[in-house]
Amino acid sequence: MVRQTIPLMITAIVGFVLVVAYFIPHPPFDTLREDFAIYFDIIASVAFILGAGNLIMMHGSKISKRDKSWGYSAVTVGGFILVLLIGLTKIGNPDGFRGSSVTAEGSYFDYVYRYIFRPCAATMFALLAFYVASASFRAFRAKNAEATILLLVAFIILLGRTFVGTLLTSWLPDSLFFLKIPYLAEKIMTVLNFAGNRAIMIGIALGIISTSLKVIIGIDRSYLGAD
């Protein structure tokens, strides 16, 4: 009972105060949004310690049990400890331990970030290029009427954004400008796509307001594990 009532009360009070603060710029409401954001950051920082602890425990357990993927866990824990130590001791920091930020240029931390972390992240990001191609290949198969329309529209957009689109229809007279592929691509993006996007955005905005109200007035308690 208490486990649900207290979180519900905190949610209701904080939610209501934040809604009021949105419409009342007068003190003491003017700084409440920033204050609550700071409180959230403090809670998230404490939770981060929980997260780090969980990471060590989870992967430590896998390593000690020699789980089937324990090698990955060893890399994870090794990387975590290495970066933590480098960050805490500021090894290689040009201004020493008491000097500038932990991320100062020239420090080992900066080195790890630039030459290990960033390339790894960029590699993951680069996978998108291949995944976009494979997803497009499936999405553009003309299996039914809708997929055929999608294929045609995608084809026009694709051509319209490259020099080929301009080249293909450049011979058309100015009176038939509306048939030129770049023009069609532009109109599809700025009229049809924009309209659809806005419709989704309006639905999302109303959905956010409605969900927030449900949570604030306690109708939706499922985030607490209750209906």
Place this chain on the structure above:
Amino acid sequence: MRPRSLLRVRRSHRTDPPHGSVRFALLFSLSLITTMGCLFCSAPQASAQTPDRGEGSANVSPPSEVVARDTPSDRGESIAVAWTPPPEDTGPGGAIDGYRILRAQSATGPFEAIGQASAGAAAYTDTNVKNGINYYYTVVTLAGTAAVSSGVAGPAQAHPQWLNTNQWNAFIILFLLLGFNLYYIEHIKSGGKPFIRKLAGLEAVSEAVGRATEMGRPILFVPGIQDMNDIQTVAGITILGHIGRTVAEYDSRLVVPTSRALVMTTARETVREAYLSAGRPDSYNENDIYYVTDEQFGYVAGVNGYMVREKPATCFYMGAFFAESLILAETGNSIGAIQVAGTAMPAQLPFFVAACDYTLIGEELFAASAYLSGDPKQLGSIKGQDVGKLLGMASIVLGVLISSLGAITGWGVLEKISSWIESFWSTTLA
């Protein structure tokens, strides 16, 4: 054979017309609008006295009608200075270089320069003032070596306001939605039967969980990469609670890797309660809900690695996603998992639609919790939301008609009305 269509035709939302009792909400909002009307009374403003012509005054004129007043709808500590540019001001690159704004605490000075505005500008906001103190302003036209000063405007005082009248439209929408929600909750509680169209993605939850159980493989739930202060994550966690209960009933395994520690603790609590309410607290394994990393692509690498190694039979992606959406969904597709996604990030929706079996588009993510619970209170809120959409659609159609009529007839008043409707929604959505 499991369904795997790439495009789904979505029927438009069927919405019951507002009932008579909705009038209370409309009347409430009308009274609100009347109240807000008085808020548009402009704050006391101080106009400039006679201008002071300085060096080079033969070529340029000083700004006229200089007005200093408390900036409306703010928390104080700000004064808005406005002026009418001289006729020589043709914008940047013209005869006038710009304006210098000077301030003093007495009409006779001494004035000190507090900022500059470029040519073509007609306003400046002084945010370096204290509340309740009289300030006087003068604006100097700068043109080469010439500087011509306007008269002194003031006194003006900064004060914090009690109402932010710039947000009155958001307030009305919030108020109306709250009214509609409460009305429909009461309506459904008193026996009304709402029509809620079927959401294929949520109808498939049992099928997807059942398939994973039969195959003896885990179910993966990804709650996005944002923290608990994002409403999409909250919506994702509420859906996780319902899925957790279904998984517990099937005695299957649910794995939730999170990219935020706070999401991990919330998800653990939610799933634990779900297992408890399903009568299987012993099946709950805390270690299946774990923290990976805050870093976007580190998280993706961790989750993808898990997917490729363990090959979950079902993947749920519910929450806020960015570039990682397609990487996750395509990896899930490559291992043959049934995939259900839901997000309110418009840019990621096409990726999910292309790569997943079912996609909850935008607002459907927020409606999912109510839909799955079947709770009258929550279903009522969906109806309230639908009425809000109906109002939005009606105002869009009305705006288009009025704007078209304005263009045809040339009546300026129609253009003004359509602009008002447009700004009403655009500033609210902003």
